[in-house]
Amino acid sequence: MATAKSAKFDIKSYKGFKAITLLCLFVLYAPLLVVTIYSFNASASLTVWEGVSLRWYADVFTGPESEKFKLAARNSFVIAIVAATVSTTIATLAATGMVRGGKFKLRTVSFGLISLPLMVPEIVSAVAILIFFNSIGFDRGIMTILLAHIAFCIPFAYLPISARMQGIEDSYEQAAMDLYATKKQAFTKILIPLMMPGIISGFLLAFIVSLDDFIITNFVKGAGVETLPTAIFGAVKQGIKPNIMAISTMLLGVSVVMVTISYFVSKSDNTK
Amino acid sequence: MAAGAASGGSATTDTYKEARTWLLLPAWVTLTILTLAPVGMMLIYSFLTKEFRGGVIWEFSLAAYDQFFFDRGLFGDDPAKIEWTYILIFWRSIWQAGAATILSLVIGFPTAYFIATRPESQRPIWVFLITIPYWVNLLIRTVSMKFLLRDNGPFNDFLLSIGLIDSPITIVNTNFAVQLGLFYSYLPFMVLPIYAAVERYNFSLSEAAADLYATKWVALRRILLPAVKPGVIAGCILVFVPSMGSFLAPDLLGGAKNFMIGSLIEEQFKGNAGNWPFGAAASMILLTMVLILLMAYARQQAKAENAEG
Numbered sequence: 001m002a003t004a005k006s007a008k009f010d011i012k013s014y015k016g017f018k019a020i021t022l023l024c025l026f027v028l029y030a031p032l033l034v035v036t037i038y039s040f041n042a043s044a045s046l047t048v049w050e051g052v053s054l055r056w057y058a059d060v061f062t063g064p065e066s067e068k069f070k071l072a073a074r075n076s077f078v079i080a081i082v083a084a085t086v087s088t089t090i091a092t093l094a095a096t097g098m099v100r101g102g103k104f105k106l107r108t109v110s111f112g113l114i115s116l117p118l119m120v121p122e123i124v125s126a127v128a129i130l131i132f133f134n135s136i137g138f139d140r141g142i143m144t145i146l147l148a149h150i151a152f153c154i155p156f157a158y159l160p161i162s163a164r165m166q167g168i169e170d171s172y173e174q175a176a177m178d179l180y181a182t183k184k185q186a187f188t189k190i191l192i193p194l195m196m197p198g199i200i201s202g203f204l205l206a207f208i209v210s211l212d213d214f215i216i217t218n219f220v221k222g223a224g225v226e227t228l229p230t231a232i233f234g235a236v237k238q239g240i241k242p243n244i245m246a247i248s249t250m251l252l253g254v255s256v257v258m259v260t261i262s263y264f265v266s267k268s269d270n271t272k
Numbered sequence: 273m274a275a276g277a278a279s280g281g282s283a284t285t286d287t288y289k290e291a292r293t294w295l296l297l298p299a300w301v302t303l304t305i306l307t308l309a310p311v312g313m314m315l316i317y318s319f320l321t322k323e324f325r326g327g328v329i330w331e332f333s334l335a336a337y338d339q340f341f342f343d344r345g346l347f348g349d350d351p352a353k354i355e356w357t358y359i360l361i362f363w364r365s366i367w368q369a370g371a372a373t374i375l376s377l378v379i380g381f382p383t384a385y386f387i388a389t390r391p392e393s394q395r396p397i398w399v400f401l402i403t404i405p406y407w408v409n410l411l412i413r414t415v416s417m418k419f420l421l422r423d424n425g426p427f428n429d430f431l432l433s434i435g436l437i438d439s440p441i442t443i444v445n446t447n448f449a450v451q452l453g454l455f456y457s458y459l460p461f462m463v464l465p466i467y468a469a470v471e472r473y474n475f476s477l478s479e480a481a482a483d484l485y486a487t488k489w490v491a492l493r494r495i496l497l498p499a500v501k502p503g504v505i506a507g508c509i510l511v512f513v514p515s516m517g518s519f520l521a522p523d524l525l526g527g528a529k530n531f532m533i534g535s536l537i538e539e540q541f542k543g544n545a546g547n548w549p550f551g552a553a554a555s556m557i558l559l560t561m562v563l564i565l566l567m568a569y570a571r572q573q574a575k576a577e578n579a580e581g
Contacts, residue, residue: 012478017385018386090298116307127551131310147306187288244415
């Protein structure tokens with residue numbers, strides 16, 4: 001009877017919910033797909049479709065604006081690599097202190113501090129850090145962008161790393177120490193390798209967050225320094241052009257690939 | 273070790289207790305210098321005197337807050353009246369963020385529910401599909417939205433070609449476009465906490481209700497909804513807070529008429545026309561509103577946890 005009932009009257013499923021889910025995915029992906037498709041448009045006009053071409057990709061690399069884009073891309077990638085490396089290192093140490101450091105008074109405060117960049121609206125963080133650099137007389141440029149990104153990326157690196165560490169029982173480290181490994185050895189030879197999926201996933205998320213950031217970068221970049229998002233924003237203000245769609249598609253591709261890697265790495269289980 | 277075992281093994285242990293301070297020190301120092309100190313400095317700047325070409329003069333002044341709330345006429349000597357301009361901009365931001373939150377809830381709840389009731393092995397893929405767009409550059413997503421919805425963009429072309437409309441619908445530069453942009457920016461923040469709550473929900477409660485002749489919709493409204501309410505509230509806050517301070521969606525999709533707090537603040541720091549103390553004051557007011565909301569939320573979550581445990 002139970003089976004007959006659940007087939008005819010499934011309490012869990014509601015008519016229309018699947019349709020809404022599909023609609024939701026459609027709304028999320030349609031704009032990205034449209035931009036990707038139009039980036040391959042042969043026409044110089046945005047409204048007319050003239051067939052498939054790589055014209056605008058060639059324009060990005062060799063066209064009149066290519067120097068500007070190359071410089072912006074170099075800035076973006078250098079900042080993202082350094083910011084992700086530093087913030088992942090800081091986040092890994094902090095996660096070890098938080099997850100393997102026992103109970104301590106400042107635990108809640110520490111967690112609050114680490115997640116602070118996520119709670120403060122981004123525009124407020126941007127204003128605050130601009131004012132801070134101004135007040136200590138620090139000239140705006142690559143260095144200010146980098147410092148701001150390091151702070152902003154810490155929670156994004158911290159969350160997957162600490163989640164991973166919570167899932168690893170400390171019996172592995174205990175076993176190593178029973179066999180006369182020092183705590184330092186247990187940390188570097190046992191815990192860090194076990195943590196690798198979490199660390200890689202945290203690094204990749206920090207990398208994307210830095211690469212994609214516009215609002216904070218826009219405030220602290222200073223005159224003449226551009227990253228890809230600020231260069232794109234500047235160009236879009238004069239109207240959306242096909243070469244911008246080609247750049248956007250490439251940047252979009254980088255993000256999707258990184259998130260996909262991050263997803264599969266964090267799912268992998270190396271404790272067996 | 274004992275503490276870890278007592279709380280099920282997956283919680284915290286104290287293996288590196290002695291090194292704790294050194295492990296946490298880099299994070300403490302970095303975040304104190306680069307997040308906490310800047311907010312403190314912003315508070316100080318909001319009480320300073322403006323320098324006409326950007327920046328501040330180190331002289332105490334309440335002018336920024338005064339300008340925000342009061343209108344004293346062109347020469348500053350009229351009797352003070354309430355200044356509605358900025359209060360209205362804040363009100364519009366709250367209203368737009370609220371509308372975006374409701375839109376996200378209406379679409380996000382059924383989506384989260386649908387995903388949470390898939391077979392367990394399929395759920396991660398659905399969640400992954402929902403979160404991918406979030407990791408794509410917000411600027412690119414907003415530009416894509418603008419491109420798609422333009423008067424002569426693909427969306428209008430499509431509707432015209434199937435004969436549903438005779439002339440393009442104007443969507444860009446309306447309030448609705450901003451709400452759609454905000455919805456698009458933060459939807460995963462609505463779906464994920466609701467998904468987590470529905471996944472934990474014990475469906476035998478709904479079955480019991482159905483056995484007692486509750487209809488499906490009654491079971492949803494009276495049994496499931498109260499049980500997953502913390503997830504719904506979390507989702508609403510996580511969409512509302514960033515929406516209120518957003519800059520890109522109102523700037524690119526809203527046009528000049530749909531000015532929100534984010535644009536007001538940004539304007540104070542661009543070029544030479546800016547007023548830094550005023551921008552700092554507006555940021556402080558926004559931050560205060562957000563922190564009040566987050567604190568109310570934290571209290572509500574703590575209450576829910578106590579009720580559970």
